[in-house]
Amino acid sequence: MTSRMNAIETHFDDLKPLIAYGTRAQEGLDSTIVEMIKLRASQINGCARCIQMHARDARKNGETEERIYLLDAWREATIYSNRERAVLDWTEQLTRLATSGVSATAFAALEQHFSEAEIFKITLLIGAINSFNRLNIGLGIPEDTSAQPEAA
Numbered sequence: 001m002t003s004r005m006n007a008i009e010t011h012f013d014d015l016k017p018l019i020a021y022g023t024r025a026q027e028g029l030d031s032t033i034v035e036m037i038k039l040r041a042s043q044i045n046g047c048a049r050c051i052q053m054h055a056r057d058a059r060k061n062g063e064t065e066e067r068i069y070l071l072d073a074w075r076e077a078t079i080y081s082n083r084e085r086a087v088l089d090w091t092e093q094l095t096r097l098a099t100s101g102v103s104a105t106a107f108a109a110l111e112q113h114f115s116e117a118e119i120f121k122i123t124l125l126i127g128a129i130n131s132f133n134r135l136n137i138g139l140g141i142p143e144d145t146s147a148q149p150e151a152a
Contacts, residue, residue: 018135022128025121031061033087036071037122038129040088041095043072047133048143083113087122094126 026034035058042050055068070077074088086109093102110119135141 015135018128018131022125022132025124025128027121029118029121029125032058032063033084033122034125035061035063036084036088037091037125039068040071040074040091041126041129042133044092044095045130045133045137047136049136049141050129050133052143082109086110086113090122091126094123095130 035054038054039051039058042054058068059065067079070079071088074080074085080088086106089106090110093100093106107119110122114122
């Protein structure tokens with residue numbers, strides 16, 4: 001990907017409200033759920049920078065490599081709880097809103113595992129990560145190459 005501008009450096013003040021929004025949305029939510037939301041939406045959108053960042057953050061929060069690798073196939077994998085499946089389905093439906101819409105079944109599954117306040121925050125967080133994905137992809141902001149091992 002070719003960077004179209006260095007938006008993070010040149011327009012950081014304009015990003016502050018989005019950062020604050022994303023930070024506020026995740027307050028009080030389980031960190032595992034937060035990183036699953038961010039990582040799954042970023043996978044769907046193909047945002048390399050966010051996939052890299054949120055896979056690292058998930059590892060720092062104790063997530064296993066196996067669960068990170070299988071996240072893209074969560075429907076077939078048996079290692080995710082019903083609570084996690086509900087939030088992953090909601091994440092996918094809101095991320096693919098234009099093509100799939102949102103089902104009442106998905107919302108009902110969320111209600112079984114999360115409070116109204118948590119569902120509201122989860123929904124806000126999905127909106128925030130989708131916004132970050134669109135910024136990174138649209139402006140050509142690549143993954144962090146400083147953390148990559150040197151080629152042999």
